[in-house]
Structures are given as C-alpha cells and as structure tokens.
Amino acid sequence: xDMHPPPRAPWLRPAYTLGxxxxxxxxxxPAPAAQAAPIDFQVTKTADTADGVCAIDCSLRxxxxxxxxxxxxxxxxxxxxxYTLSIAGAGExxxxxxxxxxxxxxTITTFNSSATVVTxxxxxxxxxxxxxxxxxxxxxxxxxxxxxxxxxxxxxxxNQGTLxxxxxxxxxxxxxxxxxxxxxxxxxLQNSDVSxxxxxAGTSGGGVLSSGALALDGATISGNSAGGLGGxxxxxxxxxxxxxxxxxxxxxxxxxxISGGTTLTIGExxxxxxxxxxxxxxILNSGTLTIGExxxxGNTAGGRGGGVLxxxxxxxxxxxxxGNTASSGGAIANAGSATxxxxxxxxxxxxxxxxGGVQSDPGTSFGLKNTLxxxxxxxVAADCAGTLTSQGYNxxxxxxxxxxxxxxxxxxxxxxxxxxxxxxxxxxxxxxxLLPGSPALDxxxxxxxxxxxxxxxxxxxxxLARPQTGRCDIGAYELPGVSIVDFAFxxxxxxxxxxxxxxxxxxGAATHSSKANNNDIDFWVSPALAPGDTFFHTxxxxxxxxxxxxxxxxxxxxxxxxxxxxxQSAPLLTxxxxxxxxxxxxxxxxxxxxxxxxxxxxxxxNATTLQIVSFSPDQIIVSVPxxxxxxxxSASVRVVNPLAAGGASNSLSFTITSAAAPVLRxxxxxxxxxxxxxxxxxxxxxxxxxxxxxxxxxTSLTPATIAPGQITLQVPAALxxxxxxxxxxVVNPLAAGGASNxxxxxxxxxxxNPVPTIISIAPSLAQVGSGALTLTISGSGFVAGAxxxxxxxxxxxxxxxxxxxxxxxxxxxxxxxGTFDVTVSNPDPGGSLSNAVPFRVAQLxxxxxxxxxx
Numbered sequence: 037x038d039m040h041p042p043p044r045a046p047w048l049r050p051a052y053t054l055g056x057x058x059x060x061x062x063x064x065x066p067a068p069a070a071q072a073a074p075i076d077f078q079v080t081k082t083a084d085t086a087d088g089v090c091a092i093d094c095s096l097r098x099x100x101x102x103x104x105x106x107x108x109x110x111x112x113x114x115x116x117x118x119y120t121l122s123i124a125g126a127g128e129x130x131x132x133x134x135x136x137x138x139x140x141x142x143t144i145t146t147f148n149s150s151a152t153v154v155t156x157x158x159x160x161x162x163x164x165x166x167x168x169x170x171x172x173x174x175x176x177x178x179x180x181x182x183x184x185x186x187x188x189x190x191x192x193x194x195n196q197g198t199l200x201x202x203x204x205x206x207x208x209x210x211x212x213x214x215x216x217x218x219x220x221x222x223x224x225l226q227n228s229d230v231s232x233x234x235x236x237a238g239t240s241g242g243g244v245l246s247s248g249a250l251a252l253d254g255a256t257i258s259g260n261s262a263g264g265l266g267g268x269x270x271x272x273x274x275x276x277x278x279x280x281x282x283x284x285x286x287x288x289x290x291x292x293x294i295s296g297g298t299t300l301t302i303g304e305x306x307x308x309x310x311x312x313x314x315x316x317x318x319i320l321n322s323g324t325l326t327i328g329e330x331x332x333x334g335n336t337a338g339g340r341g342g343g344v345l346x347x348x349x350x351x352x353x354x355x356x357x358x359g360n361t362a363s364s365g366g367a368i369a370n371a372g373s374a375t376x377x378x379x380x381x382x383x384x385x386x387x388x389x390x391x392g393g394v395q396s397d398p399g400t401s402f403g404l405k406n407t408l409x410x411x412x413x414x415x416v417a418a419d420c421a422g423t424l425t426s427q428g429y430n431x432x433x434x435x436x437x438x439x440x441x442x443x444x445x446x447x448x449x450x451x452x453x454x455x456x457x458x459x460x461x462x463x464x465x466x467x468x469x470l471l472p473g474s475p476a477l478d479x480x481x482x483x484x485x486x487x488x489x490x491x492x493x494x495x496x497x498x499x500l501a502r503p504q505t506g507r508c509d510i511g512a513y514e515l516p517g518v519s520i521v522d523f524a525f526x527x528x529x530x531x532x533x534x535x536x537x538x539x540x541x542x543x544g545a546a547t548h549s550s551k552a553n554n555n556d557i558d559f560w561v562s563p564a565l566a567p568g569d570t571f572f573h574t575x576x577x578x579x580x581x582x583x584x585x586x587x588x589x590x591x592x593x594x595x596x597x598x599x600x601x602x603x604q605s606a607p608l609l610t611x612x613x614x615x616x617x618x619x620x621x622x623x624x625x626x627x628x629x630x631x632x633x634x635x636x637x638x639x640x641x642n643a644t645t646l647q648i649v650s651f652s653p654d655q656i657i658v659s660v661p662x663x664x665x666x667x668x669x670s671a672s673v674r675v676v677n678p679l680a681a682g683g684a685s686n687s688l689s690f691t692i693t694s695a696a697a698p699v700l701r702x703x704x705x706x707x708x709x710x711x712x713x714x715x716x717x718x719x720x721x722x723x724x725x726x727x728x729x730x731x732x733x734x735t736s737l738t739p740a741t742i743a744p745g746q747i748t749l750q751v752p753a754a755l756x757x758x759x760x761x762x763x764x765x766v767v768n769p770l771a772a773g774g775a776s777n778x779x780x781x782x783x784x785x786x787x788x789n790p791v792p793t794i795i796s797i798a799p800s801l802a803q804v805g806s807g808a809l810t811l812t813i814s815g816s817g818f819v820a821g822a823x824x825x826x827x828x829x830x831x832x833x834x835x836x837x838x839x840x841x842x843x844x845x846x847x848x849x850x851x852x853x854g855t856f857d858v859t860v861s862n863p864d865p866g867g868s869l870s871n872a873v874p875f876r877v878a879q880l881x882x883x884x885x886x887x888x889x890x
Contacts, residue, residue, distance in 0.1 A: 250271050617692055703717065
C-alpha cells in the first residue's frame with residue numbers, strides 16, 4: 037500500500053535538519069484474552085495469488101493474510117525461488133492488493149538469500165513490505181527488490197513496528213525517502229546488506245531512513261543515493277552501528293554516508309568512499325556522535341568536512357580518518373564541540389580552503405589528546421585551522437599561523453610523523469602503522485593506559501594492548517613490540533618474518549650498541565645506545581643471523597631466525613550462517629565468513645574439528661554432524677590457522693535451542709462414516725518435524741508427507757470400522773518437541789452429517805465500523821443447513837458447498853474492537869461444531885511522515 041506524506045515543509049538550510057518526523061498511530065483496542073498458538077505456513081508456489089486459502093496450495097501473500105488472522109507469532113517458510121508481486125493496488129491494509137501488509141508478529145525465513153527473492157514487476161507502483169505498529173517481524177535469508185511506491189517512503193520496506201533483518205539483502209528499490217527501508221519503529225540489521233537503492237530528488241536516506249531506533253551489526257550499506265541528506269543512512273532517532281561498512285553512497289545534500297541527528301554511536305566500522313554534494317562526505321552530525329575503533333577514509337564533500345562535518349557534539353577515540361577530501365576541513369570540519377583521543381588524522385585534503393586535517397569554527401571547542409594530526413594538505417593550513425585545545429601528548433605535523441594550539445605537556449609540534457600507508461594491520465579496520473623511528477613511538481601519556489583522564493585507552497584501534505614498550509604510542513596505532521627480553525644480560529633468540537621491524541632497547545645501566553655478527557645481506561649496526569635508547573632494524577631477507585650486544589668490556593651473542601613470509605595477523609571471524617539450530621536437527625552445512633583464512637586452517641566446534649566442505653580466504657563451509665546438535669546449549673566456533681599464518685581467530689557462538697512441541701490446529705476431514713474404506717487425512721498446524729509420526733488413539737501411523745505446517749497420511753479402514761472417536765496427535769522425535777495437543781476425529785453412524793473443518797477465512801481482519809462484509813470460509817465437511825457462529829452470534833450462509841461457505845457479517849457485529857471466534861455448525865443428525873478460527877476487528881490508522889527537504 038502507499039502511504040503519502042502531507043505537503044512537505046519549506047526547503048531548509050543545508051545540513052541543519054535531518055527532516056524525519058514520525059507521527060505514529062498504533063492499533064487500538066483491548067488485547068485478545070488469549071494468544072492463539074503459533075502456526076507454521078509453508079509457501080508452496082511463487083505465483084502471487086490471494087484466493088484466501090493457505091492449506092495445500094499457498095502463496096506468500098496468502099500465508100501473510102493467514103498469519104495476520106492469527107494473533108500468535110507465526111512463521112512463513114519459503115523455498116528458493118523468485119516471488120514476484122503482481123496484484124496491483126494501493127491504499128488497503130490487508131495484503132489483498134499491492135504490498136504485503138504485516139499486522140501481526142511474524143518470521144519469514146528461507147535457507148538461501150541469494151536464491152530467494154521477493155520482488156515486483158517493472159510497472160509496480162508500491163513498496164514490497166509494510167509492517168504495522170505493534171507487529172514484531174523477523175526476516176531471514178531473503179532478498180527484497182523492485183519496490184517503488186509513488187510519492188511515498190520506504191521503497192523496499194516501510195516499518196512501523198519492530199523489524200529484524202538477518203542475513204538478508206534489500207536492493208534496487210526507490211522511494212521519496214528511505215529508498216531501501218523507511219522505519220518509524222525499531223529496525224535491526226544483522227549481517228544484512230542494503231545496497232543500490234535510491235531516494236528521489238530532495239528526499240533523504242538513500243539506503244535507510246529512520247526516525248526510531250536503528251541498530252546495525254555486521255551490516256553493509258553501499259551504493260545507495262539520496263536527493264537530500266544521508267546517501268547511505270538518514271537517522272533522526274537513536275542509531276548504533278557496530279562492525280559494519282558504510283561505503284560508496286552519495287547524497288546531493290550532506291552526509292554522503294550517514295546523516296545523524298539525535299544520538300549516533302559507531303564502533304569497529306568503516307565509513308569509506310562516500311560522496312556528498314554538501315558537507316560531511318562520510319558523516320554529517322547534527323546530534324551526539326560517538327566513534328570508536330573505526331576508520332573514515334576516502335570520502336568526498338563538495339562543502340566542508342570530507343570525513344565528518346560536526347554541527348553538535350563529537351567524541352572520537354582510537355580511530356583513523358584518512359584520505360578524505362573537502363573544500364575545508366578535509367578530515368573534520370567542526371561547528372560544535374569535538375573531542376579526539378588517541379586518533380590518527382592523516383593524508384586528508386582541503387581543496388579550496390583551510391585545514392587539510394581539521395577546520396574548527398570560531399567560538400567552537402576542539403580538544404585533543406594522544407592524537408596524531410599530520411601529513412594532511414591544504415591551500416592555507418595543512419594540518420589544522422582554527423583554535424584547538426591540547427590535553428597533552430599530541431603530534432601535529434605542521435602548526436602554521438592559521439592554527440592555534442593551546443599547548444600542553446608532551447606535545448610534539450612540526451614533526452615528521454613517519455607513517456606507513458593505510459592498510460590492513462590486523463583488527464577489524466584499516467590503520468596507518470608507525471614506521472620505525474617515528475617520533476610518535478613511546479611518546480603518549482605516561483599514565484597507565486585505560487586509567488582514565490589523560491591516559492591512552494588500554495588497547496589501540498586494532499585491540500592490541502597498550503603499551504607494547506615503555507609508554508603508549510601517539511595516535512590510533514600501537515607499534516607491536518618485538519624485542520629480546522634481557523638481551524643485555526643473557527643470550528636470547530628470536531623468530532620473526534620478513535618485513536618485521538625489531539626494536540632493540542637498552543634496558544641496562546650502561547651504554548652499549550648492537551650490530552650484526554657478519555657482513556651478510558641483512559647487516560646492521562646501531563649507534564651507541566644510552567640507557568633507555570632504542571634502535572630499529574627491518575629484516576627483509578630470510579635466513580639465520582647472529583648479532584652482538586657490545587657491553588664493555590664484554591660482548592654477548594644471540595641469534596635471529598628470519599622466515600621468508602610476511603607476518604600474518606590472526607584470522608578474523610565475522611559471521612556464522614546459520615548460527616542457530618533446533619535440538620535434534622539433522623547434519624547441516626554452516627558458512628563461516630571473515631578474513632585471512634589459511635588454506636591449511638581447521639574449524640573448531642568446542643573441542644571437535646569439523647569437516648571442511650569448501651574453502652576460500654574469506655569464506656569456509658563446514659559440515660556440522662547431527663551428533664553435535666542433539667541437545668540444547670551453545671558451541672564456540674573458531675578458525676585456527678597454522679601459527680605462522682596467524683593462529684586462532686576470535687570465537688563466535690552457535691546456539692542450539694530446545695524444540696517447542698508441535699501444534700495441531702485442524703483435521704480434514706474431521707469425521708467419516710463407520711465402515712468407510714481407507715482414506716487420506718490431512719493434519720494442519722505448525723512445528724511438524726521430519727520423522728514425525730501420527731498418534732491415532734493407541735496406534736502409531738506413518739505419514740506419507742511431512743511439511744512444517746502440514747502432514748498427510750493414509751488411515752486404514754480397520755481404524756474406522758465402528759462408530760466412535762479417536763484422539764489424533766502429531767509426535768515429533770523427542771529432540772524436536774515430542775507430542776502435540778490432541779484433536780478428536782469422529783466416526784459417525786451411517787446417515788449422520790460429518791464434523792466440519794475450517795482451514796481458512798478471508799478476510800480475517802476488518803476496520804472497526806467499516807460496515808457489513810462478505811466472509812468466505814474454506815474447509816471441508818460443510819453440508820446444507822450449516823450455520824456460522826461469529827463471536828457467539830449465529831448467521832445463515834448465503835452459499836454452502838462441501839468445501840466453502842459464504843456468509844454476510846452484519847455491520848453491528850463489526851462495531852466494536854476485538855477478536856471473535858468463527859465456527860461452523862452442521863445440522864442434525866450428527867450435527868457438530870468445527871474448530872474455531874479468529875477474526876479481528878481493529879482500529880487501523882494511517883501513518884504520515886513529514887519530510888524536511890534540504
């Protein structure tokens with residue numbers, strides 16, 4: 037359906053208003069007295085149909101309509117394929133036409149996101165999915181594309197409830213704001229991608245537009261564009277971004293990567309290669325922005341602030357801002373309050389103004405401690421412009437007249453920082469390593485790292501403990517200490533790799549020197565080292581080398597073995613897919629995603645080594661045997677490279693959940709005449725597991741087919757030979773939940789009417805006060821003279837066949853909010869009551885979002 041905003045506000049000044057105001061209206065009325073049992077729906081076809089039946093033949097639309105009719109937290113299962121929406125229409129809220137409207141809590145899941153797509157045709161004029169207030173929805177392993185609501189927000193998804201996307205992709209959608217997703221509720225993106233979406237001219241949030249709570253964990257927002265603010269994300273509510281990548285997005289206004297307006301927290305993430313026509317190539321901040329252990333690189337702004345344009349409050353710790361470009365403030369342009377701690381701002385550019393690194397406006401505050409600001413370029417002031425306040429132990433490469441630094445203890449001014457290029461030095465993000473001889477080495481605060489105040493953090497941007505030697509290093513990077521312990525006093529040996537810089541430090545009380553004990557290819561000699569002095573040598577050739585520590589009058593010898601391979605960082609494990617299974621599951625394949633996996637790596641599941649099915653440096657697929665999935669609990673999974681290739685990765689947890697008992701909802705047929713021949717019985721419900729059996733009184737029957745929501749089987753003639761009844765249950769394997777509830781199957785006398793069964797009703801939801809409506813009931817066992825009960829009121833159908841009843845629900849029964857049971861009663865002889873299916877009468881309200889344009 038389309039949700040059209042009211043007339044938009046006048047055009048606003050650039051970058052000062054994020055422009056999303058959510059006016060939320062929730063479903064009103066009392067909650068049902070009891071929640072219905074959850075149902076599993078198995079979608080059986082890719083065609084987009086809405087005939088009101090979701091039993092044997094079920095489309096995605098029909099499954100959602102059926103799930104909306106059941107107040108429980110249902111699950112819809114999709115097989116691989118492309119599900120193309122084709123029933124055009126807009127302005128209704130029951131999924132009958134247009135987008136898929138979800139009004140109840142629901143999980144939609146499949147097993148392969150690259151092969152399971154929900155999309156729409158070229159002439160589609162609506163979004164793909166809309167989630168109502170109060171609904172909690174999880175979408176797993178799904179790709180959503182092709183949404184384009186005319187003049188409305190949320191091209192792929194419009195969320196007003198709580199939405200969690202797991203291992204999913206939202207791409208190639210467009211809208212007037214929130215090209216991929218618009219959210220006025222709570223949105224969680226977990227290991228999911230939002231890419232290639234667009235917000236039209238003057239609107240914000242090319243990838244995501246959020247006015248509620250937003251959380252990213254392991255997400256990628258890339259290649260999106262906005263005609264206003266926030267090419268990747270425009271967030272006017274609270275947003276948290278962890279272990280995520282925001283890259284290659286563009287905004288005609290400000291915030292090429294992100295435009296944030298209230299509270300934005302970023303950790304262990306990369307903001308790179310984004311472009312803004314206005315300010316803030318990487319980030320435009322109009323609220324409180326906290327950044328840690330992250331890298332902002334290669335972003336471009338047509339205005340100020342290539343990396344960040346800060347208009348409110350910024351706190352940046354243990355992070356790198358590198359290679360960004362803007363007219364002024366290549367790394368950061370500050371119009372508010374900024375504080376930097378143990379940060380590296382290097383190689384940024386101001387093309388037409390001042391402050392290649394930092395530009396801070398008059399009357400603002402900009403504090404820094406243990407921070408490296410160097411190797412930036414600008415037309416007026418290379419590293420900084422404006423007034424900065426030092427809190428101690430900073431290195432500034434070029435302090436010119438346009439930059440005023442209120443100095444403090446330990447500052448190093450006008451020094452060559454001696455930085456390596458921006459590259460993978462281990463950890464989750466790229467960093468600039470300090471070269472041997474850099475004045476930033478051991479020049480940070482002498483306070484104990486992590487002790488607060490002016491002290492360095494306890495670890496650097498990559499997680500390496502500080503200090504490695506002496507004091508911590510200035511900036512986001514701590515040079516690993518490779519040294520020979522007590523070298524001055526006893527022989528020692530060391531194994532390193534080519535490309536490693538070894539640091540010698542005189543920890544003794546007398547002056548000494550170090551030199552190679554041969555004239556081979558890696559010869560070196562140090563100057564005289566006074567107590568506390570250091571010397572570096574980088575080993576570039578493999579071999580075994582001895583060296584001399586010359587301490588007068590003695591000389592002491594030790595050796596270095598150099599292995600002809602570069603030093604490898606530990607592998608990084610970022611995702612397990614799947615990362616959960618139900619106890620008793622069969623053998624499954626699990627994909628491990630990450631970085632720096634070695635071809636000789638093994639995968640450990642607690643203490644068990646798993647069989648590797650396929651390998652690449654950033655992805656391993658393993659087989660997890662059923663024997664490891666028997667009982668509920670959790671397992672620790674990690675990748676272990678050979679020691680020379682980095683050793684063990686971090687560990688991620690795999691969860692094994694207890695299985696819920698299956699739920700039996702209906703039998704069709706629900707009765708036969710005594711003496712009938714063998715027949716096919718269909719059981720409908722949820723949670724049916726492979727290997728399930730069917731209990732018929734004291735007899736166990738083997739199903740012919742088993743799906744999560746449906747079982748079919750042959751019932752032998754001997755079991756219905758005499759008048760009576762039988763209790764029918766579904767019995768899963770014990771690890772998959774055991775026995776279900778029981779339903780009664782009736783064996784009638786000859787001439788008695790059968791027991792009716794309701795499979796579905798359409799519609800299942802109505803607007804309170806909407807007037808009389810026609811209700812279609814699908815099922816089996818309906819006979820002439822059957823009546824319908826709606827919340828206790830008996831109604832006479834206008835049409836009755838064995839599989840369908842049509843009845844009019846009068847307006848007076850829809851005048852109050854509530855949930856009403858629908859049943860069918862057959863007449864005598866043998867007349868009996870069907871199972872009950874809920875019908876919901878609700879107060880539905882439209883939601884409008886006012887968009888402020890830039």
